[in-house]
Amino acid sequence: MKKIIALTVAFLAIACNKETEKEGNLHLSGNVEGLKQGKIYVQQLKDTSLITIDTIKFEGKSSFDTKFTIDEPQMLYLFLDRGQTNSIDNNLSFFAEPGKMTFKTTLKEFYADAKFTGSKNQETYEKYLKIRTNLSNENAELMAKEIKNLKIKDPAVSSKIQSDKEKLTVRKYLYTANFAVVNGTYEVAPYIALTEIPDANLKLMDTIQKSMSPKVAKSKYGKRLTEWIKERKQTEQE
Template sequence: MKNSIIAFVSLLLLASCNKNESKTNLHITGNIKGLKDGTLYIQKYNDTSLIAIDTIKIDGQSTFESNLDLKSPEMLYLYLDRGVTNSLDNNIMFFAEPGTINIETNLDSFIASAKITGSKNQELYEEYKKINSRFNDANLTLIERKFKALKSNNTAVLDSIAIAQDNNIKRKYLYATNFAVNNKDHEVSPYIALAEIYDINIKYLDTIQKSMTPKVAKSLYGKKLTKYVNDIKKSEAK
């Protein structure tokens, strides 16, 4: 009888543990070299504002971890409150998805040194950003040339720069569209459509939306993209 009671209690404890474990599906680990004191906030967008979904106190140890319940793959932010100084270098974007994600960085170059592993969506987003940065750099160069042409009132050069800027934007948007379609089985696809090329011609957004796999279409960003495309179509039909 005693053994039966012990076994029954053990089963209850095991069931309780499993129930608690099932509440979270995202495990975040990390290390911020050089950080001894401060507060980390894991944030997400709620409508148009960032809200904290977890708070981590750093007191002597530079390592940290968090366990969260992630309903769908989503872009999250690791915000560092340095306590004594204000800095623009304090918020790391990372594309979270169920599983274990690790973030390694250092205090001096918090964003630039960040290495994020464990998320396929993050890996794809970094691939996208690497190519996309070339279009951004090209645009900055053209802006510099435009400023000089304005000073010298060189209309011929200004016209050529305007054409070059237009072509650069077209290439940038076409690349984003192709990248989203080619990665239609990952949530990064609708995210790029919504965050990077939301103002592109509706036919391209429609193409991305229709290309999404059923799993992605049911995700947070998949649903948002479908609604966004439908809203534009309704508006244009009036």
């Protein structure tokens, strides 16, 4: 009798584990150093609203392992609920794709220390972000010069700063467009075009659109880019 009861309990335990085990085509695991209690909400943008597609709970340990389903490679968002601790460093995004991914960061620097692996799209996106950061630093330097010139009001300096700002803008658009063209086999390419240079010259946008692989052209962002170019052409012809 005791053996029968023991076997029944073991069977029920296994059954319960199977029932609670998550399923999905994206297996995300990792660690948030320093986080013992709290939640991370995995969110997806639908239309204009963020919806939660998975919740990661931390109860005593900082490591986690979860699964959820996404239709295709896309940008997802993580929101950290620290419980009683308030911080503006609670949000970050990453370009997810089906398969195995890892996410590691720290509670102290949730955004700055974030590192994702396992997604070629995310890896490609991070390369673009480095280019964007360099351009942003140059823009910050020009703004500092502009503020400094407010005191002396030198027309020649103002003219030079304005010229440099215009050249920097052109460089940003060309660098971004070129990056999207070179990486046309990744879904992140049309995403970058849509979010970084949606008002770029239509010739540039056409070049990006034509550089997409058939698979990317049929993706969520590939379709949006094609629709966006079509809408712009109709609007600009009126």
